[in-house]
Amino acid sequence: GESVGLHLPTLSVQEGDNSIINCAYSNSASDYFIWYKQESGKGPQFIIDIRSNMDKRQGQRVTVLLNKTVKHLSLQIAATQPGDSAVYFCAERVGNEKLTFGTGTRLTIIP
Amino acid sequence: GAVVSQHPSRVICKSGTSVKIECRSLDFQATTMFWYRQFPKQSLMLMATSNEGSKATYEQGVEKDKFLINHASLTLSTLTVTSAHPEDSSFYICSAPRGSGYGYTFGSGTRLTVV
Numbered sequence: 472g473e474s475v476g477l478h479l480p481t482l483s484v485q486e487g488d489n490s491i492i493n494c495a496y497s498n499s500a501s502d503y504f505i506w507y508k509q510e511s512g513k514g515p516q517f518i519i520d521i522r523s524n525m526d527k528r529q530g531q532r533v534t535v536l537l538n539k540t541v542k543h544l545s546l547q548i549a550a551t552q553p554g555d556s557a558v559y560f561c562a563e564r565v566g567n568e569k570l571t572f573g574t575g576t577r578l579t580i581i582p
Numbered sequence: 583g584a585v586v587s588q589h590p591s592r593v594i595c596k597s598g599t600s601v602k603i604e605c606r607s608l609d610f611q612a613t614t615m616f617w618y619r620q621f622p623k624q625s626l627m628l629m630a631t632s633n634e635g636s637k638a639t640y641e642q643g644v645e646k647d648k649f650l651i652n653h654a655s656l657t658l659s660t661l662t663v664t665s666a667h668p669e670d671s672s673f674y675i676c677s678a679p680r681g682s683g684y685g686y687t688f689g690s691g692t693r694l695t696v697v
Binding site for chain 1: 588614616618623624625626627628631673675677679684685686688689690691693
């Protein structure tokens with residue numbers, strides 16, 4: 472799996488542009504994936520999820536893509552807004568309900 | 583629906599004392615509760631899984647005698663940090679599966695500061 476470091480990867484995007492956040496997951500047996508948004512001092516907030524039998528799922532302004540061949544997950548946010556600034560985590564589940572979180576990416580929207 | 587209420591949101595305690603964190607499922611029955619710890623600028627790390635009516639399962643490296651977990655009812659799970667030390671200062675978060683097979687509900691987190 473991904474190592475947990477002291478510095479989160481960062482991504483800065485101009486307001487109104489699209490952003491893509493990537494995640495490499497560790498277990499080929501993972502059957503369910505979730506993207507979470509976390510603001511400072513708060514718990515994770517659900518954004519979108521996808522099951523392993525799908526490769527794409529769309530929500531409101533968000534799209535998740537799953538590539539099982541290379542164990543890669545991405546979150547696309549369209550027309551970013553200042554309120555999208557946060558840390559984004561991917562999480563994977565292997566069968567038994569336990570979620571494992573990725574390292575996280577800090578997204579900053581530039582006005 | 584599917585709300586988990588976590589208290590307290592912030593707590594400051596002295597070294598050597600114990601602190602209890604509660605997570606209550608308000609509108610559903612949580613037979614399982616996951617407890618995470620998050621250090622600044624890091625990801626959520628699973629500490630333990632509590633199951634109603636049985637002993638908790640701890641992740642490797644987590645001291646079960648230090649982090650006491652109780653899940654005595656279908657709506658309440660507690661984490662007690664015993665003999666707290668400054669290195670236990672962290673953000674603690676609970677999470678419960680919604681029971682549909684997909685989806686999890688997270689508490690709002692507890693910021694623990696040990697002085």
